[in-house]
């Protein structure tokens with residue numbers, strides 16, 4: 001039976017739902033931090049650019065680059081601009097490592113057709129449009145999802161990827177999304193939103209509202225105690241020095 005338009009309980013329910021969505025969106029906008037700079041260089045051969053609501057990291061390899069995340073901008077303008085300035089053509093993007101399936105981290109991926117896309121096994125279905133986000137902001141974030149990707153290679157915890165001469169280790173950190181994955185290159189850990197910089201002295205977790213499973217995301221961070229990184233490049237703030245010590249301080253809280 002179709003509900004009657006004049007039903008006050010239904011109307012109240014709809015208004016509460018609308019209010020919750022609007023509050024969530026407002027909260028999201030204020031909490032989603034802007035990067036420390038539009039262009040960041042955390043190490044020789046690594047540049048981060050503000051690629052639309054998040055940072056995309058460009059890692060130089062033998063014949064081109066590997067991207068860690070691809071921003072929200074589906075035209076990938078900032079990434080293409082940086083590649084152009086470095087004399088790298090879009091076809092030289094060898095691979096894209098996606099830290100997680102939230103829409104602000106992979107919108108530009110489809111702009112690099114020659115690149116192989118990798119993501120944590122738990123997020124592959126989200127990226128292919130075969131599953132939906134379920135967290136508190138799923139309706140807002142779900143509505144922002146880019147067109148599904150045709151091919152995504154699943155990476156497993158501890159898997160070492162050999163990408164055009166560079167060795168990168170996947171570290172599964174489920175919780176923020178089911179397949180959230182950090183990528184370790186030398187002593188630099190690309191964390192996505194699993195761990196974020198905060199000022200000069202701290203690192204922090206993403207707000208629970210953005211997490212598919214915030215309790216699991218907290219537990220996952222314990223695992224980083226044993227990962228040999230010193231520097232961190234995250235998905236929204238920038239680069240953080242001495243990041244492992246800062247993480248250990250966070251875990252004590």
Ligand SMILES: [Zn+2]
Pocket residue numbers: 100102176193210
């Ligand atoms: Zn996220």
